Amino acid sequence: MSASGSGAGRPRINPAAAGLLAFLAVHADLLHPVRGPCGPEAIEWRLAHAHPCLRCGAIAMVAYIAGTERGPRWLDLCRSCDQWLRAGSAAG
Numbered sequence: 001m002s003a004s005g006s007g008a009g010r011p012r013i014n015p016a017a018a019g020l021l022a023f024l025a026v027h028a029d030l031l032h033p034v035r036g037p038c039g040p041e042a043i044e045w046r047l048a049h050a051h052p053c054l055r056c057g058a059i060a061m062v063a064y065i066a067g068t069e070r071g072p073r074w075l076d077l078c079r080s081c082d083q084w085l086r087a088g089s090a091a092g
C-alpha cells in the first residue's frame, strides 16, 4: 500500500490483479465495477450478496478487488477456484 514510485497522476494498476485477470482470461470490462470505498466492508457486502464464481459459476465465497486500468473491479471466486488461482499464480 505504498504510495511511492513514479507515474503520479496516472491510475495505478495492481500488477498482481492484472496478472489474475489474464490468468482467468477475463477482461476488466466484464467485471462489475466497485462502487464506493474499497474497504473490508465493501468485501463483506459483496460476499453477503451471492455472486457467481468468475471461473465456474458456483456461488462465490471469496471476493477480491482488482485495480485495473478501468478502475477497481470485483473478482468473485468460489473456494476451489480461489485455491486453484492461488496455486496457479504462485507457480507462475
Ligand SMILES: [Zn+2]
Pocket: 053, 054, 055, 056, 057, 058, 077, 078, 079, 080, 081, 082
Ligand atoms: Zn469456481
